[in-house]
Amino acid sequence: MDPKILTLYVIPDRRQGAPRSILEQTAAALEGGATAIQLRDKELSARELTDLASRMTEMCRKKGAKLFVNDRLDVALAAGADGCHLGQSDLPLAAARKLAPRPFLLGRSARTVEQARVALEEGADYLGVGAVYPTGTKDDASVIGVEGLKAVVEFTSLPVVAIGGIGSSSVREVMATGASGVAVVSAVVGTPDPTASAVELLKLMIKP
Amino acid sequence: MDPKILTLYVIPDRRQGAPRSILEQTAAALEGGATAIQLRDKELSARELTDLASRMTEMCRKKGAKLFVNDRLDVALAAGADGCHLGQSDLPLAAARKLAPRPFLLGRSARTVEQARVALEEGADYLGVGAVYPTGTKDDASVIGVEGLKAVVEFTSLPVVAIGGIGSSSVREVMATGASGVAVVSAVVGTPDPTASAVELLKLMIKP
Numbered sequence: 001m002d003p004k005i006l007t008l009y010v011i012p013d014r015r016q017g018a019p020r021s022i023l024e025q026t027a028a029a030l031e032g033g034a035t036a037i038q039l040r041d042k043e044l045s046a047r048e049l050t051d052l053a054s055r056m057t058e059m060c061r062k063k064g065a066k067l068f069v070n071d072r073l074d075v076a077l078a079a080g081a082d083g084c085h086l087g088q089s090d091l092p093l094a095a096a097r098k099l100a101p102r103p104f105l106l107g108r109s110a111r112t113v114e115q116a117r118v119a120l121e122e123g124a125d126y127l128g129v130g131a132v133y134p135t136g137t138k139d140d141a142s143v144i145g146v147e148g149l150k151a152v153v154e155f156t157s158l159p160v161v162a163i164g165g166i167g168s169s170s171v172r173e174v175m176a177t178g179a180s181g182v183a184v185v186s187a188v189v190g191t192p193d194p195t196a197s198a199v200e201l202l203k204l205m206i207k208p
Numbered sequence: 209m210d211p212k213i214l215t216l217y218v219i220p221d222r223r224q225g226a227p228r229s230i231l232e233q234t235a236a237a238l239e240g241g242a243t244a245i246q247l248r249d250k251e252l253s254a255r256e257l258t259d260l261a262s263r264m265t266e267m268c269r270k271k272g273a274k275l276f277v278n279d280r281l282d283v284a285l286a287a288g289a290d291g292c293h294l295g296q297s298d299l300p301l302a303a304a305r306k307l308a309p310r311p312f313l314l315g316r317s318a319r320t321v322e323q324a325r326v327a328l329e330e331g332a333d334y335l336g337v338g339a340v341y342p343t344g345t346k347d348d349a350s351v352i353g354v355e356g357l358k359a360v361v362e363f364t365s366l367p368v369v370a371i372g373g374i375g376s377s378s379v380r381e382v383m384a385t386g387a388s389g390v391a392v393v394s395a396v397v398g399t400p401d402p403t404a405s406a407v408e409l410l411k412l413m414i415k416p
Contacts, residue, residue: 045297046279071254074282078303089253095286099307 001105001125003159005066006181008202009036010188014043017189025189026056030063032188032198035181036161038085040070053079068107073100083107085128088115097123107161111144116156124158128183131164132174135185150177168197171204181205209313209333211367213274214389216410217244218396222251225397233397234264238271240396240406243389244369246293248278261287276315281308291315293336296323305331315369319352324364332366336391339372340382343393358385376405379412389413 012025026037037060039053053069057080060067068083069076073096076084083105086093093108100106108119110127119127129152131143153160162174163183174182191197220233234245245268247261261277265288268275276291277284281304284292291313294301301316308314316327318335327335337360339351351372361368367388374382375395382390399405
């Protein structure tokens with residue numbers, strides 16, 4: 001896959017992004033130049049998720065961005081999304097790859113070089129690597145630090161999107177590891193102006 | 209599909225079936241002659257569900273029974289299960305049918321003649337119709353009664369499995385509507401001897 005897709009990967013969140021809806025957060029992030037959006041929500045039914053993913057896919061398409069659905073490969077496929085992101089406790093990747101051949105995109109979370117190796121072998125298109133910094137988003141997020149991120153980036157041939165507590169003060173340090181981009185929640189949707197925050201992050205990522 | 213698959217459709221439940229595990233409940237129900245098992249669990253990760261569904265599919269196959277996964281079509285497909293059961297708030301049925309062509313089996317919950325009509329049109333293989341009686345299993349189960357069940361059975365050309373509060377005292381009345389079978393939770397897995405309970409239900413279903 002084109003690693004540029006991963007440049008600014010925004011994950012709307014009904015709590016951190018409140019009072020904006022997931023759709024409003026998506027629109028604001030895309031307006032600011034987000035290259036990918038991930039739909040991640042554990043409260044909606046599959047029917048509601050599918051409807052939402054369909055609308056978000058359309059919004060992304062108009063802006064040349066990609067829509068990924070977290071965990072639910074069936075929802076991603078039913079909605080015509082561009083891809084699905086699978087954590088280590090989500091669907092077995094090899095089985096997912098069989099159900100969803102390329103050009104459908106499959107992302108996999110990987111905290112270690114070993115997980116990265118297996119993900120490549122099983123057919124991942126990109127890796128989500130982190131948590132780089134402590135984050136309030138996931139209770140169980142284990143911090144691997146910039147060094148941990150760098151270890152995976154240097155090992156793998158897959159494009160890597162770094163995730164976990166990344167913001168304007170750390171994005172340069174993260175990109176210096178060779179990661180293709182950053183995945184963010186609060187640094188975009190948790191700010192008063194998500195569009196401006198996305199624009200600022202992208203500016204910081206352009207090498208001086 | 210062969211409507212005999214629906215004759216005794218057992219849904220293991222980690223609470224109502226405690227202290228037996230879902231696998232133990234499955235084994236006991238199959239031993240008693242269950243013709244179908246549905247894996248329904250909202251607490252396990254997709255990875256755990258897929259592992260469990262794979263094992264249950266194998267157990268069912270050895271007994272000539274079918275394994276359905278509730279809600280998660282991706283898990284059902286990844287595990288090589290026989291089918292998936294989709295409630296009205298689960299995946300849109302038409303999209304699911306496209307992702308999972310026959311002979312993979314798709315069940316759909318239907319409380320009304322109108323829902324039954326749409327389900328047939330969208331590609332369902334069978335209908336789950338209920339709740340026939342009040343039940344503690346689903347808080348939001350709306351009771352349609354034996355009359356409501358009969359209305360759907362008489363309308364649709366699809367095989368119907370009746371669900372909701374059905375037990376040994378009501379199974380004859382339910383089967384008299386023309387339903388192909390009964391789906392049960394507590395009447396099998398909630399009893400001291402699930403195997404014996406399954407055997408008894410099946411005996412009651414044989415016309416005298």
